[in-house]
Amino acid sequence: MGGNGKQRTWKIFIRRSSKPKLDPKTPPTEFVCPISGSLMSDPVIVSSGQTFERVAVQVCIDLNFSPILENGSRPDFSTVIPNLAIKTTILNWCNKSHTEHPHAPDYASLESLVREKMAAEAPQVEERIRVSEKELLNAVAENPQVNFSHAATELGTRINHFDSGSSVESVIIGESHGTPLPFTIRPTCLSSNSSSSIEISEIEILKPSGEVTEEEEKLLTKLTSSEVFEQEEGVISLRSITRNNEEARFSFCTQRLLFVLRLLIQSRYTVVQVNAFASLVNLSLEKRNKVKIVRSGFVPLLIDALKAGSSETQEHAAGALFSLVLDDDNKMAIGVLGALQPLMYALRLDSERTSHDSALALYHLTLVQTNRVKLIKLAAIPALLSLVKSNTRDLASRVLLILCNLAACVEGQTAMLDANAVECLVGLLRENELNSESTRENCVAALSVLSLRSLRFKGLAKEAGAVEVLKEIEKTGTERAREKAKRMLEMMKAFGEEEGILESGGLARTWNRVGGGATTF
Known part of the structure; x- marks a missing residue:
C-alpha cells in the first residue's frame, strides 16, 4: 500500500529466448x-x-x-x-x-x-x-627445381674451403662454359650527391642506338625532366603500361630506359622512387629481360633497398630479386653480388609479402652450390630452423624447402646436424605444429635429405624418437611423405640390426659420441 491509500500493480516481464532450434537435417x-x-x-x-x-x-x-x-x-x-x-x-x-x-x-x-x-x-x-605479384608466384611452377654442380664461372678467383656437393634428388646440369659478361657493382654514372633530374645532353648513353618509338621518346622526355611532377607522371605511366602488357615489358626494356630507371630508383622523392621500383618488377617479369636487368647494375640497388628502404620499396625489391633469380643465368651472379644476407634479413621483416618473396628468392638461389656454401658460412641454418619453429606468417613451408637444398650438400648436411636439425624437425612432426599437409611433407623431405649417406643421422634420429613419428606419417601422410618415411624406417631398421650384431657378435667395438653426435667405431 502506498502513502495515498492506492494499491500499486507490478508487472513482471519474462524475456523468452528467440533463438531458433537447429534443424537436425541442416548439415554443420x-x-x-x-x-x-x-x-x-x-x-x-x-x-x-x-x-x-x-x-x-x-x-x-x-x-x-x-x-x-x-x-x-x-x-x-x-x-x-x-x-x-x-x-x-x-x-x-x-x-x-x-x-x-x-x-x-x-x-x-x-x-x-x-x-x-x-x-x-x-x-x-x-x-x-598487383599483376606482378600474381605472375611472380605463377612463375615458380614454370621453373622446376634444377640443381647446378659447383660453378667454375664465378666472377674472380676464390679459394674454396668446402668440397663441392650435389643434390641427390635433383637433375644435375653441367657447368656453363665461356667467360661471363662483367657485372656493374655500382652505376658508374651515379655520384653520391646526384640530382633527381637528368641533363640528356650530358649523358651519351641516352642517345638512341637504333629506331625509337614515339611512345618511348615521350616517356623518356618525362622521366628525364627537371620537373619532379613530370618524372612522377612518367614513372607512373611506365608502371601502368608494363603492368599487364607483356610485349610492352619487352619493348620498353631498352638500355636508355633502364639507365634512367636506375637513377630514378635512387630519387629523393618517394612517389618517384616507389613507382620506379614497381616498374622494374614489372619489366623483370618478361623472361627476355631478366639477364639484361641484372647486367645493367640493378642488383646492388635492390640489395640497398632491402637493407634500408621503406616498407613498400622493400616489398618491390624482394619481388624483383625473386623474379630475377628465376633465370638460371642470374642465380650465381645475384649470389656473388651479395644478395644472400639481405634476403635472410628480409625474412623477419613485418611485411608478409617481403618475407615470402625473400624466402622464394633464397630457395631458387640455393639451387646453386656456390650460394649454398655462402649461406652456410653466414650461419644461416640456425636462423632458418628458428623460423620453422616459430612458423612466422606461414613461412615454414618455404623455409623448409631452403633447408632441403642446403642439406643436399655435405657442408649443409653437417651444419644442420650440428644445429640439432633432426631433433627440431622430428619434434615439429610429433607435436603436429605444422599448419598444412604440404608443410609437413616438406618437413619429412628435409629429414629424408639429411638421412642420406649419414650414419650420424641414424644415431640422432634414434635419440629423437623418429621411428614412432615416421610410422605415423607412413600411415596418414601424403603419398610422397609416406614413401620418404618408409625409406627412412627401412634405413633405421637396418641400423638397429647392424647395431645389434656389433653388440652381440663378439667384436670388441665401442660406440663413442664425438663432436655434437658424430659416431665412430
Whole structure:
C-alpha cells in the first residue's frame, strides 16, 4: 500500500529466448563446401589447410581463380589431398539424420557459380593485388627445381674451403662454359650527391642506338625532366603500361630506359622512387629481360633497398630479386653480388609479402652450390630452423624447402646436424605444429635429405624418437611423405640390426659420441 491509500500493480516481464532450434537435417558448416555451398561428396584438403568439394577446386584451378573466403584469406590450390576423415564423418551424419548421401556436383553449374564469384570480386582484386605479384608466384611452377654442380664461372678467383656437393634428388646440369659478361657493382654514372633530374645532353648513353618509338621518346622526355611532377607522371605511366602488357615489358626494356630507371630508383622523392621500383618488377617479369636487368647494375640497388628502404620499396625489391633469380643465368651472379644476407634479413621483416618473396628468392638461389656454401658460412641454418619453429606468417613451408637444398650438400648436411636439425624437425612432426599437409611433407623431405649417406643421422634420429613419428606419417601422410618415411624406417631398421650384431657378435667395438653426435667405431 502506498502513502495515498492506492494499491500499486507490478508487472513482471519474462524475456523468452528467440533463438531458433537447429534443424537436425541442416548439415554443420564444416560439412559444406565454401565454394559450392552444398554438402561435400568428395572433400579434399588444399595446401592452405581448408577443405572443399573436389570438383569446386578443379573449376577454380581451370579458371585460375582463388576466391576470397569469409575470413578474408585466399586458399592455395597447389596441392589437393583427399580428406577421408571428413568424408567418413559426413556419411555418418547423413545416416544418423536420415539424409541422402551427397552426389558430386555438376561441373558446368559450378563453373557458372565460380564465374559469378569472379565477376563479383573483380573490383576488389584490381585494388588489392598487383599483376606482378600474381605472375611472380605463377612463375615458380614454370621453373622446376634444377640443381647446378659447383660453378667454375664465378666472377674472380676464390679459394674454396668446402668440397663441392650435389643434390641427390635433383637433375644435375653441367657447368656453363665461356667467360661471363662483367657485372656493374655500382652505376658508374651515379655520384653520391646526384640530382633527381637528368641533363640528356650530358649523358651519351641516352642517345638512341637504333629506331625509337614515339611512345618511348615521350616517356623518356618525362622521366628525364627537371620537373619532379613530370618524372612522377612518367614513372607512373611506365608502371601502368608494363603492368599487364607483356610485349610492352619487352619493348620498353631498352638500355636508355633502364639507365634512367636506375637513377630514378635512387630519387629523393618517394612517389618517384616507389613507382620506379614497381616498374622494374614489372619489366623483370618478361623472361627476355631478366639477364639484361641484372647486367645493367640493378642488383646492388635492390640489395640497398632491402637493407634500408621503406616498407613498400622493400616489398618491390624482394619481388624483383625473386623474379630475377628465376633465370638460371642470374642465380650465381645475384649470389656473388651479395644478395644472400639481405634476403635472410628480409625474412623477419613485418611485411608478409617481403618475407615470402625473400624466402622464394633464397630457395631458387640455393639451387646453386656456390650460394649454398655462402649461406652456410653466414650461419644461416640456425636462423632458418628458428623460423620453422616459430612458423612466422606461414613461412615454414618455404623455409623448409631452403633447408632441403642446403642439406643436399655435405657442408649443409653437417651444419644442420650440428644445429640439432633432426631433433627440431622430428619434434615439429610429433607435436603436429605444422599448419598444412604440404608443410609437413616438406618437413619429412628435409629429414629424408639429411638421412642420406649419414650414419650420424641414424644415431640422432634414434635419440629423437623418429621411428614412432615416421610410422605415423607412413600411415596418414601424403603419398610422397609416406614413401620418404618408409625409406627412412627401412634405413633405421637396418641400423638397429647392424647395431645389434656389433653388440652381440663378439667384436670388441665401442660406440663413442664425438663432436655434437658424430659416431665412430
